[in-house]
Amino acid sequence: MSIDPTIKSLGDTALSIEYGEAIDPAVNAQVMALYAALEAARAENALTGVVETVPSFRALAVHYDPLRIDRGELVERLRPWIATARPDVRSGRAWALPACYEGADLAPDLGEVAAATGLTPEEVVARHTGVEYPVYILGFVPGFAYLGGVPEALRLPRRTSPRTAVPAGSVAIAGEMTGVYPLESPGGWHLLGRCPVPMFDPGREPPVFLAPGDTVRFAAISRAEYDSLRTAAETGGFDVSILRAGG
């Protein structure tokens, strides 16, 4: 089954190809299918004038150069791909991200989340690590991956008063989303733990290793393991490819 998208303008430099209005795995799968198809076409120089394509939960933004192609021509060019792009079996990679859920410094909101959900802290951690999360999109700040599908029992509204500075590496939840803050930034999500591996490192190749379409599972680690991975990451002696699950 496929969904017919609506094509809207984002000024004169981008189109928004919208598959829906809500966060819905079927809608996102369509977005990702078109993203994969257009990026493959771009790699073969088959889409003159397209600068880049950027997936979000429910739409694909196609950025183009209006001096090289006009809107009407671009829409005609895109039609065959829109007509044929079909959600496939997820082709993304699977990752296992280490996370330490211990201590008031690394897991400041674990107790509050436990109280608000009626679970023990151990049950919160078991549920958070018990699910494979799809990477919907990256955005907000470089390398912030929105991971969907948080178990119902852990779904809470954002904090009523956002923090002005959430530490880099914080593993957090809000509603049906979870994620890892790549940089120290303001934030209103609940902080359950800390991941020692930088989500964004401009000196690393690649600077961001998660991509839309990948899946992530969190693996609980001890404070000693956290400290040792943190040291390895800081000294550059850490290869993110070892985080590939089953690979």
Next chain:
Amino acid sequence: MAQIRIHRPGPLTTVQDRGRFGFQALGIPTAGAADGFSFRLGNRLLGNPDGAAALEYWVIGPEVEALDAPVRLALAAGGGTLTRANGDRLALPAWRTVTLFPGDRIALGPTVGGAAGYACFAGGVDVAPVMGSRSTYVRAKLGGFAGRALKTGDVLPVGVEVEAAGGERALSESPVDGEGPFRVVLGPQDDRFDDAGVERFFTEIYKISPQSDRMGKRLVGPPLTFAPGRGGADIVSDGMVAGAIQVPGSGEPIIMLADRATVGGYAKIGAVISADLPRFARLKPMMEVTFARVSVAEAEAAAQAFEMRLAELAAAAVALD
């Protein structure tokens, strides 16, 4: 390789080129020169490619010293006070080139006609590209010089060595890239607003808020109103462009600029067209603006006209000596 040293940096001086494209799917903003008109025209005065990296400053620029070799720069959208190594001082107007010899200094700014100014260098500012671009994105400490705004004492490499003297060029008058209302293409969420809200946006006068930066400019004025039952201001985040007009629940629009995030969660009534974005980006706080609705076809024609205008202005530059 020639080098420059920064003495007084000014409030926000960064290395910028045309932006970092191709990584927005990883959440990495494009950054890049906010005022693409002044930035590109400065480069063209020097015979540089349009994308050569420059120093972008806001109102007051840095004081720049040439270290071991002559350096030629173009003063785009702001003049400067030149102090030769022998102590001679000379005030220079905007829109000309000048060559600094070792020990010469130039204090750049203030800007003319807007808040953004550029010092473009023959051959460009030669910091190492990061992910294909020399643009600085300060929030993530990415690109440019050490990922940050420049400070006193910083030493930066600049492109080509120039001949000893002569060959300076200037525009004979201040260039203008447009005037009047800022043109806007509606969408993608214009249907979230009621008819009065859309009408208001295109008839009222708005002021640029002091709460404005390279990420975006806030507008102060009559709030826009949302149509009942259409979901209001909050959307499931979708893609973003420079010029996108986001409207949060307060109804006061925010226009997104070079350092915008890659996605946004507020309804977008429309987007300022690419041809009008440079002159919007350089507006100072408290300046008044109005907006006019245009079709995509009109915006495309305006984009072509903008390129023609830039080429005409660059071609009209005259030799100074």
